[in-house]
Amino acid sequence: xxxxxxxxxxxxxxxxxxxxxxxxxxxxxxxxxxxxxxxxxxxxxxxxxxxxxxxxxxxxxxxxxxxxxxxxxxxxxxxxxxxxxxxxxxxxxxxxxxxxxxxxxxxxxxxxxxxxxxxxxxxxxxxxxxxxxxxxxxxxxxxxxxxxxxxxxxxxxxxxxxxxxxxxxxxxxxxxxxxxxxxxxxxxxxxxxxxxxxxxxxxxxxxxxxxxxxxxxxxxxxxxxxxxxxxxxxxxxxxxxxxxxxxxxxxxxxxxxxxxxxxxxxxxxxxxxxxxxxxxxxxxxxxxxxxxxx
Numbered sequence: 001x002x003x004x005x006x007x008x009x010x011x012x013x014x015x016x017x018x019x020x021x022x023x024x025x026x027x028x029x030x031x032x033x034x035x036x037x038x039x040x041x042x043x044x045x046x047x048x049x050x051x052x053x054x055x056x057x058x059x060x061x062x063x064x065x066x067x068x069x070x071x072x073x074x075x076x077x078x079x080x081x082x083x084x085x086x087x088x089x090x091x092x093x094x095x096x097x098x099x100x101x102x103x104x105x106x107x108x109x110x111x112x113x114x115x116x117x118x119x120x121x122x123x124x125x126x127x128x129x130x131x132x133x134x135x136x137x138x139x140x141x142x143x144x145x146x147x148x149x150x151x152x153x154x155x156x157x158x159x160x161x162x163x164x165x166x167x168x169x170x171x172x173x174x175x176x177x178x179x180x181x182x183x184x185x186x187x188x189x190x191x192x193x194x195x196x197x198x199x200x201x202x203x204x205x206x207x208x209x210x211x212x213x214x215x216x217x218x219x220x221x222x223x224x225x226x227x228x229x230x231x232x233x234x235x236x237x238x239x240x241x242x243x244x245x246x247x248x249x250x251x252x253x254x255x256x257x258x259x260x261x262x263x264x265x266x267x268x269x270x271x272x273x274x275x276x277x278x279x280x281x282x283x284x285x286x287x288x289x290x291x292x293x294x
Contacts (some may be wrong), residue, residue: 012045012050012060013060015039017038018096020038020060021038021097022098022110023064023131024064024131025091025098025110027126028071028072029088029118030088033071034070041063041064044063044129047064058141058144062145066119068127069123079184085208085210085220086119086210086212087281087283087288090250090251090262090269090292091251093110093252100230103244106252109133110251110252112253112269114168114282116208121163127142127146128146128153128156128160131145138201139153139154139157146217171279173272175254177275178269178270179247181275182256182269183247185237186256189232193233194229197232197233202278205224205277205279206222207232208222208282209280209283209284210284210285211284212284212287214284214285236258243258243259245257246294248271250292251269253269254269255268255269256268257294259294264271265292265294266284266289267281267282268282
């Protein structure tokens with residue numbers, strides 16, 4: 001291939017990169033894996049007869065979707081050996097590497113809460129859900145991308161919605177409300193104010209912490225407002241004078257970057273509904289925090 005041909009191929013991929021990266025990340029919950037998928041897609045794009053490709057965006061979307069599906073299937077076995085709960089890799093989105101996040105759907109389908117819920121889906125269900133919900137692709141186009149019938153894609157989307165809908169209703173709060181609750185929760189944790197912490201958290205809330213066996217984290221989800229209050233008062237309150245906290249936008253929503261004196265870092269995000277926190281997501285696995293600047 002000539003240098004001009006390679007440059008032309010790279011330019012076509014670059015033009016669609018934010019969308020393709022957003023697609024791969026929503027499919028995988030890992031920006032590192034998404035970057036790997038885009039690199040492999042680029043190599044395939046170099047080898048194809050690009051003059052015969054009428055719509056590069058659709059062709060590349062097809063390749064990225066299929067590569068992400070293959071990766072999803074391959075990592076299911078590896079996930080069984082992961083230490084503790086697995087949470088998606090947090091990604092700073094100010095600015096967004098995924099292009100504009102102008103709609104509720106674009107932001108929500110990047111959220112830690114929804115990406116975590118999407119782990120319940122089969123790879124085909126997740127692909128259809130992402131393509132239809134985040135990118136508003138019609139079922140006919142999705143069917144073409146996945147080599148499935150339109151009726152089957154509709155069925156896959158219906159099953160995906162049914163699997164996550166009940167939990168999804170529990171995080172309807174917008175960014176301003178999430179920020180208010182997150183800041184209030186942090187202040188109460190610093191003070192060791194169990195009563196205030198309990199009041200901020202829904203009675204049936206769940207907290208997940210992902211350390212990946214690399215840093216201290218709960219090996220199982222923490223259920224209920226009382227246990228969650230005690231858990232966060234215990235890990236944060238005792239170290240309050242020495243633990244730093246900085247606001248950061250992660251996955252299109254408010255978050256916090258917490259830093260311990262020994263350099264250990266965690267990100268914290270919440271889901272909320274009805275004026276209370278319904279889910280907390282604490283991520284400390286250093287392999288997942290390389291993109292989060294201090």
